[in-house]
Amino acid sequence: MPLVKRLPYLRGFNNKWRVEYIPVNVSRLDIFEANAEVGPAELASAGIITKPGEKVKILGDGEISTSLQVTAHGFSKSAQTKIEAAGGSVVVIA
Numbered sequence: 001m002p003l004v005k006r007l008p009y010l011r012g013f014n015n016k017w018r019v020e021y022i023p024v025n026v027s028r029l030d031i032f033e034a035n036a037e038v039g040p041a042e043l044a045s046a047g048i049i050t051k052p053g054e055k056v057k058i059l060g061d062g063e064i065s066t067s068l069q070v071t072a073h074g075f076s077k078s079a080q081t082k083i084e085a086a087g088g089s090v091v092v093i094a
Helices: 026-031 040-045 077-085
Strands: 022-025 056-059 069-072 089-092
Touching: 022 026, 026 056, 026 077, 056 069, 056 077, 077 089
Parallel strands: 022 056, 069 089
Antiparallel strands: none
């Protein structure tokens, strides 16, 4: 019997160094007050994410009208420009 048929059906590649992010859209950040500092702990207390210890990436879907200081592990380019255009700032957690 060929080797391929003797192997189990677990084919494909699973990258063990892949970093999983929790995506949060910019439109979800409108619930915070103006000039507030928004980080993973504040997102968890607001119920947007479930675990405050997870890595968060802010995506650019939607619009934001308030200026916020957003702290996250990653930002898309469109999210960063939308936050800064609203008068806010972006801080990347290393």
